[in-house]
Amino acid sequence: MIVVMRMDAEEKHLNDVVARAEELGFSPHVIFGKERNVIGLVGANVKKDSVCVISEMPGVDNIVPISKPYKLASKEVKPETSIVDVCGVKFGGGEIPIIAGPCSVESEEQIVRSAQMVKAAGAKILRGGAFKPRTSPYAFQGHGEEGLKYLAAARQETGLPICTEVVNPRNVELVYKYTDMFQVGARNIQNFALLTMLGQTDKPVLLKRGMSTTIEEFLMAAEYILSEGNQRVILCERGIRTFETATRNTLDISCVPVVKDKSHLPIIIDPSHSGGHRQYVSALSKSAIAVGADGVIIEVHPEPDKAWSDAAQTISPEHFIQLMGEMRAVALAVGRYM
Amino acid sequence: MIVVMRMDAEEKHLNDVVARAEELGFSPHVIFGKERNVIGLVGANVKKDSVCVISEMPGVDNIVPISKPYKLASKEVKPETSIVDVCGVKFGGGEIPIIAGPCSVESEEQIVRSAQMVKAAGAKILRGGAFKPRTSPYAFQGHGEEGLKYLAAARQETGLPICTEVVNPRNVELVYKYTDMFQVGARNIQNFALLTMLGQTDKPVLLKRGMSTTIEEFLMAAEYILSEGNQRVILCERGIRTFETATRNTLDISCVPVVKDKSHLPIIIDPSHSGGHRQYVSALSKSAIAVGADGVIIEVHPEPDKAWSDAAQTISPEHFIQLMGEMRAVALAVGRYM
Amino acid sequence: MIVVMRMDAEEKHLNDVVARAEELGFSPHVIFGKERNVIGLVGANVKKDSVCVISEMPGVDNIVPISKPYKLASKEVKPETSIVDVCGVKFGGGEIPIIAGPCSVESEEQIVRSAQMVKAAGAKILRGGAFKPRTSPYAFQGHGEEGLKYLAAARQETGLPICTEVVNPRNVELVYKYTDMFQVGARNIQNFALLTMLGQTDKPVLLKRGMSTTIEEFLMAAEYILSEGNQRVILCERGIRTFETATRNTLDISCVPVVKDKSHLPIIIDPSHSGGHRQYVSALSKSAIAVGADGVIIEVHPEPDKAWSDAAQTISPEHFIQLMGEMRAVALAVGRYM
Amino acid sequence: MIVVMRMDAEEKHLNDVVARAEELGFSPHVIFGKERNVIGLVGANVKKDSVCVISEMPGVDNIVPISKPYKLASKEVKPETSIVDVCGVKFGGGEIPIIAGPCSVESEEQIVRSAQMVKAAGAKILRGGAFKPRTSPYAFQGHGEEGLKYLAAARQETGLPICTEVVNPRNVELVYKYTDMFQVGARNIQNFALLTMLGQTDKPVLLKRGMSTTIEEFLMAAEYILSEGNQRVILCERGIRTFETATRNTLDISCVPVVKDKSHLPIIIDPSHSGGHRQYVSALSKSAIAVGADGVIIEVHPEPDKAWSDAAQTISPEHFIQLMGEMRAVALAVGRYM
Incomplete structure (x- = not known):
């Protein structure tokens, strides 16, 4: 000091x-x-x-201040990138895994079909929300445990590990029973009660940056989980709030090289929530690969126009297949693979 | 649309x-x-x-979009300002109540002394944190239930109603037993599980705006509480996150006339967290009164330099007494009283 | 360092x-x-x-970095507040002068009437734009020298000193011939060629903060003028750009105590451009007085609904008269006068 | 409306x-x-x-409002991307030209060496500042006309077209004599007097987005130039100001697909000013290519550690050569070439 x-x-x-x-x-x-x-x-x-x-x-x-407020997340403590393994899918190595699926779990049929489609295109993990934090109390809040069961059915059907959001410390045990990876959403980045509980579990956590979280605070939120003993944290940049309104959020692409410079944790990018429009998803996904992200998480729905949430930013399976090919080309160009 | x-x-x-x-x-x-x-x-x-x-x-x-996403919070639904009563202290009328006290409850002796001092100076409600959401996992997280008991002791001693933060849906029942008003902190503005539970209680809620919450989202967060049946919500502007770093946050003073234009809910200002430095507290408090705020919440500690949290922005009892006099003069100038 | x-x-x-x-x-x-x-x-x-x-x-x-990048603007160099005198109107002392007038000079009749009206209400300086920097190339750009002549006529008629914007280094000499105080608009805060030229004149400069200018950069822009020899700089906070869209800009009211802490230059507030709506002008003006501003600059037009620019945020003479009374009461409450 | x-x-x-x-x-x-x-x-x-x-x-x-405030810049008026030709170097087509060179022109020897080095590595245009807008009045402001002559010498020596900044309407004629493309810096994005004059010339303009300019305002600034008759405008995203301080600015990578969606103007990216640190230049440059930018502008200096300005973000010729190879690979992966 x-x-x-x-x-x-x-x-x-x-x-x-x-x-x-x-x-x-x-x-x-x-x-x-x-x-x-x-x-x-x-x-x-x-x-x-x-x-x-x-x-x-x-x-x-x-x-x-001179000391960094985070320690376990710091690259000074562990210089090489950590590999986080989610049921055999590795984040932080040469491979760049893609997580895909709909915003919300709407029905068993919808999530199973989604899983089959994204798996066929090459996705490695299935995403889908059963508990949805919504800005409006009048919006669809998710199917809850029913949705978790549908996700489990989709895993059963396809073998894809699943990643789903937990929004309430009261539900950690329930979600734990079904999921392969917890997702902490942007609104819960400083829900420290939730982070602490997740730090006491033995399942990996996908931690999304908050809309107004600095990179330093982002690493400190990860520190909450790490300091409880759970070392399997994957960071996710999903756009920050700025004055610009042309996109839903402003994708802070520089977050990737900055995190790589300061931390050993793997970091992925969410082009769907940052752009907020399906026509921007491809361009942003390719830039994510090129900038060095360790993964990409994309909203895909069998019939995007009928999605119950985030329809405008959700792409179709056909769009996703084409994008997978494009991302693969960029991955090779930067010396990695998908 | x-x-x-x-x-x-x-x-x-x-x-x-x-x-x-x-x-x-x-x-x-x-x-x-x-x-x-x-x-x-x-x-x-x-x-x-x-x-x-x-x-x-x-x-x-x-x-x-044309329809407003919030309804119950809207002035279109209820044109006159709501009066929220906290154990006889009224927010939203001609009187401007002041809430004061330390950031954290440190000991029974400290909180009782604080209560006596701020009461003597004219404060109407005692604040103090027993559960502290901290950016760093290594910072003091509050005394928990022990702290709630100290607060209750301070109320017993002085008759001041108390206001304390709840950060976890698991603790709503516990905090309910002790507090007269729940506080929802800036980091929990979109912790919808928490808001929903508070909407099901019968105690008033002091809802702090998040660092990157628009005024519209702020009113929608209030809507979560209102739509569950609890009509006693007081909004609190406490600074938003911008590019400016000279202050801890940027006090969005315009939030007050905007909320008065769009909603019937009372709104107060927190000059301590927005400025982040004790030398700015007086100027910002007076501007809060002048702009039309329905209350002010100020961090005061018997020995601010020894406060366990937020020391830099906490003022002394002597400073507070002087400020109360200054705020009274401004209140009279705008046709209200303290 | x-x-x-x-x-x-x-x-x-x-x-x-x-x-x-x-x-x-x-x-x-x-x-x-x-x-x-x-x-x-x-x-x-x-x-x-x-x-x-x-x-x-x-x-x-x-x-x-340890050294401050500005020196002449710093309070460390000159601890007492500077009084800037504009034809006998003093900024930085006990009196709080009000600058008022229309956004644009539309005609001789309009500006003369405006001057008479704001003078009658107690304003001390007349504002009015002859050169208008507009975001759209298709918007009214001002009457240029003709407008300056109208302003001079209004001064002749009322005795009010005038303040008008200069946007182009090529026009400094021309504007100098007519104005009593130069205004530098928010868009020109880092137009260093312009600042340097104004620093070489002997007339006071009203320097408006840019939409994304930090307070430190604001003081460095002032330093450009001071370092050329012109010590008569008045700062003006007029709102910064943030994510909030309910107001045109976010009035950074804390800028006043921060500037008072770091610099000896007087600072005033512009509630018209920050709020962007006439219904917010009164509340923001009163908060400006309460927070310690050394002046307020307000857009007033004889027929606001017919103003050629900034109509939505311009108030009527009747509104202005009432506001002057309200501001006077607040000024007295904080130990100053108007 | x-x-x-x-x-x-x-x-x-x-x-x-x-x-x-x-x-x-x-x-x-x-x-x-x-x-x-x-x-x-x-x-x-x-x-x-x-x-x-x-x-x-x-x-x-x-x-x-329903109508867009810009017309000539709009894709609705001209659906296909415009090709802007700078002495034979084409922006907006299949090729992605790279602009490189030092921040400031320091001496004839320095700029000629820089030109030779970046040309050898494959850059198509030489950049270098003769007039420097600096936040501090005490920082190096550039060599002025002397610097322009050095740039001309470098062009003479290497055949590379040159691009240099103009900051003052008074200097447009002077800079016109030497440059092949005008650069308008971020601080002058709303210096409408300057934009208007450039619109009346017949040389291309590289228009950098301001720190707090929305994409819509960016296109309106371009409209100032287009509406005067000069159709050769290249946009440049160089980072916006946000709350994040880990980078000098926040590169708004999404600006590229958004501009491609709304306008026919080509757009390039400046990874040097956005990142602000040389270790982030490579990652950001590759993401620029992948996202669909029509060019990249990079600060390169023969001895970056001795650069008179922007040293921290300037890369060495060796670094630049390697980066050119990496960008070429990404360009091929997205179906373009360098």
Whole structure:
């Protein structure tokens, strides 16, 4: 932690800060600059909150934290990319697995058909929502456990592992019984009660970035899961909220190289929620592969126009088949495969 | 719902949209314009998602929704401001109640002293967190039920109603036993499981806007509570996330007149979390009163420099007493009182 | 400047950075931390750009600048608030002057009538645009020099000093001949050629914050003017661009206390452009006074519904008269006057 | 234009709006809905500003514009992508040209060497700044005309066309004498005086999106140039300002498919300014190719660590050579070539 003093700070102010820092258990090191002085505070394990108060002392301009707030998610702790295995499907290696399926599980017939179609096209994991967090209380909220059973039937039928969202700590045990991978949606990125419970399970977690979550906070949300003992976390960039309204969200494609630079966790991209329109899905999926993502998750429905949710951004099986071919070409171009 | 056709749309495209809309149960009305045609779709209770698909039909430029997604929160449904009563303290009328207290409940002694001090200065409700949602898993997470008991002791001692946060649907019953008003924090604004449960209780809810929640989504989150039967919702603007980093969040002061224009729900302001620095609390509190807020919630601690959380933005009892006087003057200037 | 090393940085990396910093003319001071080491670099007047490259050296995590990029605008250089005098109207003291008038100068009759009306209500300066920067090339761009002559006629008639926008370095001399205060619009906040020329004149400049300008960049834009020798700069907060669309822009009311904390320059607020709707102008104007702004600039038109530009956010003279009374009450409540 | 009435609007309100619209020259069409009524207004060429006032009439909820504010830039007017030819280098066709070079022109020797190096690697156009818009008045502002002469020398030496920024309407003629393509920087995206002048020249313009410019405003800025008669505009996405600080800006990669959907203008990507760090340049450049960009502009310097500006995001010639190979592979994978 570095304390930056004001240009007009008096010697007394500097001494007061040094004294307070020592009280708090730090070893302070003063650097006398040409324009202003700074104080380096050495010493870990000090409560950040009580330190913050130094920022409000007379003569202090501001405080600069040095330690990263996340540890287990950090690349400094584990330099090589982690491989997260979901029933044999590996994220973080040379292969780029595709997760596909409808937004909502609507019926057994619909999800089984979806599973068959996306499997035939080459998808490795089936997605589908049984519990749907919806902005409006009047929108379809999902079939709940019934939907989980339909997902299990689709797995039975096709052999595809399944990935489904859990939105409520009360349902973790229930969802655990059926799913192969938990999905945490963007709205729950800071639902710490949920993250903590998932950290205590032994199934992988697909953690979606929130609409206004910084990459640092994203890694700290992952840290909640990791610090409980569950190391199988896959990050998912799905667009952030900005002033631009032409797309549903703004896909922060740079998130991939930044995460690769700072963390060992694999990261995938969701082009469906970020773009919000089916005509943008192909272009964004290809850019996801090219930028180095470890996977892509795409909304596909046997009859997209009749989808109960997210219809506008859902593509058809025919569109998906063509896109799989296009993504494969890009994967090869960047030295990976699908 | 208005369907805007492209300038180069063919007659066939128009006819297809009309046909599809009729299939979906709408009465379509075509308006032939100079540059492009638009189709007005009349007919409520149609699933929004399946309609969205019209936006992807050939010849369609975009779709404009007309109905507001919230109803019970709307001023169109109830033109006069609602008065929400919390144990006799009224929000939404001529009086502007102040909620004050520390960020976290640290000990019985600390919260009782805080309660006595803020009561003496004129605060009407005591705030204090027993369950703390923290960005880092390594930060203090609150005393839990123990903290709720300390809050109850403070109420016993001072007669001030209490307001405390609930972060997990599993704890709604527990918190219910102790609190006079639930607080939903910014991170839980779209924790719909939690909102639904609170809508089924008979205690008022202080609903904080999320960091990236639009005002429309804010009212829809309130709608989750209202639609379950609980009409006692107080909104709280606490700053949104923008590119500006000089403050912890950007206080969206305009949220107050906008909400007053669109909804009957009372709205208060949190100058502590928005500014993030104690030297900004007074200026922002006074602007809150002047802009028409129905209350202010302020972090006050007997010894702010030793607060376990949010120390930098917490003010001292002396500061608070002075600020109460300043806010009173502004309240009178705008025809209200404290 | 502080160089933060990675946790896994080797000794060699540290030594390389120290050596490179010395080459660049710095005195490096290493602080050995528990988790990672940091290097304080002392020595001013080093080109920032060439230093940045240290951030890309092996073993370096990131670089933290310490010096503020602005000097003349800084409160550290001049602790007391500057009073900027515009033909006898003082910004930055106990009085809070109001600037009012139409968005565009439409005709001599319109601007003279506007001037008479706002003067009668108590405004101290007349605003009106002769050169209009418009997002669309097909919108009214202003009357140019003709408009300046009308403004001069209005000043002649009423004695009110005038404030008008200059958008093009080519027109600085022309506008200089007529105006009492230059206005730099939000779109020109980083039009450095224009700022530099205005810095070489001897007339005050009303500098509006850009839609996506941080407060630090805002002060650096002011620095362009100050560093050329013109010390008479008044800042104007007029809303920033965020994800919220209920208002035209998001009024960053906290900008006022932040600027007061960091700079000696006076700052005013524009509630018309930030809110974008006339029904929000009164609430925002009162909050501006309460938060400590040194002035308010309001769009007023004799017949707002017929205004050629910004009609939706322009208020009528009757509305303005009432608002003046309301603002006066708030000014008194915060110990100032109008 | 669609006028949406409030649910509680009275018949009188509706009639008043209809009457006012007719006064303004519209043909109004009322659609009576279940919950609320809407009025379609047919009739182009009406001043948008005076219409806005309808939004403030009693009983009106809001107004929805239907016409796009840009015409010449629209794909509806010209469905096929425009090919913009810069001295034989074509943007918008099957080939993806790369523009490369240093941020600033520092010396004749530096820019000639840069030109030789990037040409050898396969770049088709040389970039380099002679006039630099800098946030700080104390930063290097460019060599001005001297820099333009060095650029001309580099062209002479290598045959590469040159692209350089113009920041001031006063310098358009000067820059015209030397450059093959004007660059308009992000800060000047709404410098309409400059755009208008460039629209009157016969040289192509590389128009960079502003930090907070929506895609619609971006196309309207292009419209300023097109409407003056210059059809040779190339758009450039270079990152927008968001809350995320891990990158200098947030590359809005979706801008490419959105622009392709709405406009016939070619669009390229700048991975250097968006990422802000050289280690992100390769990943972002490849994603640019994959997403369908018509070109990439990259900062390359013979000795990046010694660059006078943007050093941290500038790559070396060796890095550039390798990246060219990687981009070529991705270009082939998406059916294009370099």
